[in-house]
Amino acid sequence: MIRRVEPRDVDAVVGLVHELALYExxxxxxxxxxxxxxxxxxxxxxxxxxxxxxxxxxxxxxxLWFLNFSTWDGVHGIYLEDLYVTPDQRGNGxxxxxxxxxxxxxxxxxxxxxxxxxxxWNEPSIGFYKSLGAVPMDEWTTMRVAxxxxxxxxxxx
Numbered sequence: 001m002i003r004r005v006e007p008r009d010v011d012a013v014v015g016l017v018h019e020l021a022l023y024e025x026x027x028x029x030x031x032x033x034x035x036x037x038x039x040x041x042x043x044x045x046x047x048x049x050x051x052x053x054x055x056x057x058x059x060x061x062x063x064l065w066f067l068n069f070s071t072w073d074g075v076h077g078i079y080l081e082d083l084y085v086t087p088d089q090r091g092n093g094x095x096x097x098x099x100x101x102x103x104x105x106x107x108x109x110x111x112x113x114x115x116x117x118x119x120x121w122n123e124p125s126i127g128f129y130k131s132l133g134a135v136p137m138d139e140w141t142t143m144r145v146a147x148x149x150x151x152x153x154x155x156x157x
Contacts, residue, residue: 102114
């Protein structure tokens with residue numbers, strides 16, 4: 001079953017985010033806590049949204065997302081931050097169902113895009129996404145300012 005994330009799911013979702021970080025070979029970079037996730041999802045000014053895949057009462061998949069905005073289209077879209085299904089549940093259609101739920105959000109609200117990043121080495125996921133009609137945005141380079149560079153840039157005058 002695919003449904004919106006609820007407060008009772010926070011611990012399970014945090015666990016799956018940490019599993020995803022391990023899968024992506026970067027567990028030391030994941031510092032998410034249950035308190036942080038609960039605030040991001042359920043605070044008065046929450047800007048993070050989520051869906052979970054539940055099997056036999058257990059959360060076994062997640063899609064965490066937020067809104068972006070296309071100045072060219074003049075409407076919002078969804079940026080998928082994390083999509084993860086536990087290894088024992090892969091191949092059962094849950095990843096597709098999670099993406100379908102996000103696509104349904106887009107269609108219902110008039111959003112013009114659903115987008116996300118995928119690591120270049122993750123060929124199984126890339127193949128899966130392409131099978132759903134996703135196309136790589138190869139002409140774009142992702143840029144990021146973080147850590148010390150962010151502090152320097154934010155302190156510049």
